[in-house]
Amino acid sequence: MKKIGKQTIKFDTPPTILECSSIVGPKEAQGPLAKYFDQTLEDEFWGEKSWEKAESKIIKEATNMVIAKSGISSQDIDCVFAGDLLNQCISSSFGLREINIPFFGVFGACSTFVESLSLGAIATESFAKHVLCATSSHFCSAEKQFRFPLELGNQRPPSSQWTVTGSGAAILSKDGNGPYITHITPGKIVDMGIKDGNNMGAAMAPAFSDTLITHFTDTGRSPSYYDAIISGDLGHIGKDIAIDIAKSKGYNIKSNYNDCRSSYF
Amino acid sequence: MDPLETKKGYQDYVDKKSPNSKILKNCFNAFWVGGLICTIGQVILNICKERGFDTQTSGTIVSILLIGISAFLTGLNLFNKIGKFAGAGSLIPITGFANSIVSPAMEYKSEGYVMGVGGKMFTVAGPVLVFGISASILVGIIFLIFNTQSVTLV
Known part of the structure; x- marks a missing residue:
């Protein structure tokens, strides 16, 4: 593992993403990606009494599923990096309390999953053989914590985004035949002063573009090197903005760039 | 300098890029639903x-x-649908105030009746109450100062 350029880490023995799993809620199940999820839920509660409990159950089942699919005993997993959107990362800490694996709570808001994978990959270069990475979010619990009650009769502006209900988990392994994590480029915080809480795509896009361009300069690659460039959570507006910013810096990412959020619903 | 690199330039660019609310349609819906509620x-x-009741x-x-x-209607999960359609039309009349108290009460029921329903019931309506009551006290004091002759305190 060594640092190249300004911000990028290059792995000597790139960790393999051994197995992954996903569980999503009813709205995601109607979206264009539906057939790729391992499990879809019929309602937001999943038999629990609160949305927070439901979210904990989702991440619990997603991690159980990935462990089962990988065929690795949970005792052989050295640590877990997981987080979610709620205060004190309660969904993941309650969801994973019975898993008996050393736990690193991670908070990176929309970037939590990639942050978990990055830290997990670094762990495989030092002490860990297998690392579990997971994250969850729940539309209802996020609205409750950050915005307004669901029953409140307010209007959502057209730029507002919809939090995914679901969880994703992955197991990284020191040995394996790929797909590999070969480089990571942790991004800086870039705040362009967007104050509209209903336009998160516009708030986040500059940071995404900055990280992406830093990655290109650090690795000496151009956008065309990649089959696909994917951002997590920018939405339709943020995606367009990211393309425009990259273009203004002389990078054309239009042909192979996509955003998870704009493909979810 | 690239306009996307300054905060001001970026904000202007984002404003142009983001879709606006459909003001005309929203106003029309707010107008007739609000009017209907008042009717x-x-x-x-x-x-x-x-x-035979008096006016008051x-x-x-x-x-x-x-x-x-x-x-x-809030309890039946219908009021948020009306609100989404009518916006200020259902929000500004007393119906909106009732909804703003019942909806957090429902939302926080899962956290218990005392700390959940009791504690969080006024999270949305709280500012309206605080500033409404403060304003009425202020107006009362002004009234008292300028109308001492005509006011009897008891």
Whole structure:
């Protein structure tokens, strides 16, 4: 593992993403990606009494599923990096309390999953053989914590985004035949002063573009090197903005760039 | 310098890029739904008066009924649909105030009746109460100062 350029880490023995799993809620199940999820839920509660409990159950089942699919005993997993959107990362800490694996709570808001994978990959270069990475979010619990009650009769502006209900988990392994994590480029915080809480795509896009361009300069690659460039959570507006910013810096990412959020619903 | 690199330039660019709310359609929907709610209130008021209540009692009955209906519709998960359609039309009348208290009460029920329902019930309506009551006290004091002759304190 060594640092190249300004911000990028290059792995000597790139960790393999051994197995992954996903569980999503009813709205995601109607979206264009539906057939790729391992499990879809019929309602937001999943038999629990609160949305927070439901979210904990989702991440619990997603991690159980990935462990089962990988065929690795949970005792052989050295640590877990997981987080979610709620205060004190309660969904993941309650969801994973019975898993008996050393736990690193991670908070990176929309970037939590990639942050978990990055830290997990670094762990495989030092002490860990297998690392579990997971994250969850729940539309209802996020609205409750950050915005307004669901029953409140307010209007959502057209730029507002919809939090995914679901969880994703992955197991990284020191040995394996790929797909590999070969480089990571942790991004800086870039705040362009967007104050509209209903336009998160516009708030986040500059940071995404900055990280992406830093990655290109650090690795000496151009956008065309990649089959696909994917951002997590920018939405339709943020995606367009990211393309425009990259273009203004002389990078054309239009042909192979996509955003998870704009493909979810 | 690239306009996308300054905060001001970026904000202008984002404003142009982001879709605007459909103001004309929203205003129209707000107008007729708000009007309809007020008309229902007026109908109730007239019926009450016809039954022999005085104006003040009739007004109280209108408030009680509209609050009751709005709270009931919130419980049925219908009021948020009306609100999404009508915006300020259903928000500004007393119906919106009832909804703003019932919806957090429902939302936080899972956290218990005392700390959940009791503690969080006014998270949305709280500012309205604080500034409404403060303003009325302020107006009361001004009234007292400038109208000392005509006010009897007891």
